[in-house]
Amino acid sequence: MEQLLWSIGGFIVALGLVVTFHEFGHFWVARRCGVKVLTFSIGFGKPIFSWKGKDGTQYQIAAIPLGGYVRMLDHELDPVSENEVPQSFRAKSVKERFAIVLAGPMANFIFAIAALWLMLMIGMPAVKPIVGDITEGSIADAAGLQSGSEILAIDQRRVQDWQDVNLALVRRMGSSETTFEVLEPSGQQREIRIPLDTWRFDPDRESTIGSLGIDVFRPKILSNITQIAADSPAASSALAVGDKIIGFNGTRSEDWEQIRSFIAERPNTVVTFLIDRDGRERSLEVRLGEIEGRGYLGVVTEAEPYPEAYRFTLQYGPIEALQGGVARTWNLMGLTMNMVGKLLTGDVSVKNLSGPVGIAQGAGAHASYGLVYFLSFLALISVSLGILNLLPIPMLDGGHLLFYVIEWIRGKPVPEQVQEVSFRVGLLLLMTLLAVTLFNDVGRLFS
Template sequence: MEQVLWSVGAFIVALGLVVTFHEFGHFWVARRCGVKVLTFSIGFGKPLFRWQGKDGTQYQIAAVPLGGYVRMLDHEVDPVSEQEVPKSFRSKSVGQRFAVVVAGPMANFVFSIAALWLMLMIGMPALKPIIGNVSADSIAERSGLTPGVEITAIDNRDVQDWQDVNMALVRRIGDASTTFRIREQNGVERDVQVSLSDWNFDPDRDSTLESLGLDVFRPAVTSTIALIAENSPASASDLRVGDKIIGIDGTQTRNWEQTRELIAAQPNAQRELLIERDGGQQQISVQLGELDGRGYLGISTQQEAYPDGYLFTLQYGPLQAFAGGVERTWQLMGLTLGMLKKLVTGDIGVNNLSGPVGIAQGAGAHASYGLVYFLSFLALISVSLGVLNLLPIPMLDGGHLLFYAIEWVRGKPVPERIQELSFRVGLLILGTLLVVTLFNDIGRLIS
């Protein structure tokens, strides 16, 4: 329940921020064009909080946090005096109306740049993309990728950490191949062609790396106890933090993996552990427990340190961080457009789409990792909202922009009946997408 509340809270904050910036883009440019704004709303439905600004605009936060809107004066709908007609949105030129509408998505891109700029200023913990294990008979193994090599570029685009690698791979979903540039342990670099024709990536089942047969390099886990859980079999015994388990029932264990398997294979059994403590060895008797049908001891063990240079902080000064924010925002825009194209062409299925529930889960997960990860998530959501709103679908900003472009070419507005019919079609499309994404979200929750 606590995790659900955390995810919902993070979702409301994330969506509230990106929607506020989107609507503020419309609001700010509308005011600069001399349009009177009647209502600035974050959310839909019944207002929970509202107040009247000195500028005459009603500001409000509504009950349904799934969007927002800016309602502008329209002299063909609202009762207005003759003096106020010039402040009507519909009385403005095509260029001014176009600017007001496009300002929303543009504000989302600016927000993304700002979020990523702040993220890079704070600094994000990062891990060099050095390959750990490679699964047998996997795409990675068949391509010639081996443990210990570092990925330095994908498709001639440099990568600094595993997040860069993941973004590059997501961009390649549905493609036939990709090219890795790798650096061998002896420093020699070479290109490796990775065939993706047999790549079956299911985001609900595994990560992009796992689906290719790749694993992130991690130092070996030792058999030295780092933590003993409360009310566990280990806490009821004489085991202590710092003890190193080197055998079970007279069997010498080579590593923690072997020790863990021996424990898991003996639920509820009484076992003799051979440990090293203070330079000596001793036997300790332990009554194992059971968890999910497997033997349970209730300890966590230490991990060896990363080699020098493997861990680093991705952090820049103000100017370089700004340039990085612009570059990453541009990459996110390209990624979003690429995914939309592949969705239309059938290279990826509609089952990959996520709705409000999926976004809430993502927001909660990133928020739990820390501020810099949440900022990265905000940038992704903001760019996605900006790009989607530019699609030429009636009801979205892109649909309005399409009508204004036609009006500019024709010299007169698109007939009202055609606009009304188009808006109904747009509403049907958006409603269908919402149902599909909610269905996908529910399927992921119950699977």
């Protein structure tokens, strides 16, 4: 329930902010061009809160939080006096209309820069991309990547943390190879070529990093019990917080990964654990439970502290943070355009697309992690919305921009009949896209 509330709240705040800035871009430039704005709406449908501004614009928040719009005066559709005609959107020049429409996506990019600037000013806790275990026989193993290596750059682009690594790998989806620059445990710095011809990445099942056979470095998990879940098999047994598991069914082992694997393979069976309690060994029988076909004990164990040498805070002063915000926004724009291109060529499956449910889950997760993580998510969503709106699809800003370019070349507007048919096709494409993303979201929920 708590995660659901985070998801709903995060979704409303995230989409509300990026949509507000998008529509404000249209609104601000329209006003500067002398266009009268009739309505500024966040959301669609029936207004749940509205007021009339001194400028004559009706500002409102509507019931369906899936977008917004700015309605401008149109002298060919609205009853206007002769004096009001110059304030009509359609009465403006092609350049002015182009600027008004382009301002929405541009506002999204500016918002992303501001969000990332604030994130870098506050400071984001991060860890260096130190490679953990390498899966035997994997792509990374065949390329010669060593456990304990620090990834310094991918394809000549510097990476600072695992988020940078993930974004760099997403950019290479559909490519034949990528190049890692690494600092090996021996202190030697070298370049590793990783072929991607056989790379198969399913985002529903694994991470980009994991799909190459790379494990993120994590501190060793110990077998000392620090928490016991309520109503769990452990809670129904004689196990207690502070116990250290040192064996199971006659096998002595303090390797938590081995113990966890043993538990997972034996759902609904009785297991004898050997524990160390206050320096004395005891044997305790526990009937394991089952979750999704796997054995379940219900304990949390202690982990070794994360090495301080691997931790750092990504934080800059105002000027450097602004430069970082611009650079990261530019990279996100390039990555998004790259992914759109790969979707069109078939290098990336439409199964990777997410819709409102996926956005809500992402917003909730990032909001629960803290402000800096939520700001990072806001920047990603804002850039995605800006790029989406620039696609030359009728009904989107990009479709209108395309018509204005054609009008500028022809010297006269695109015929109304052509525009009407195009808008219907655009609406069909958008509804199809929404259906596909919702189908993907629902499939992930029940997978």
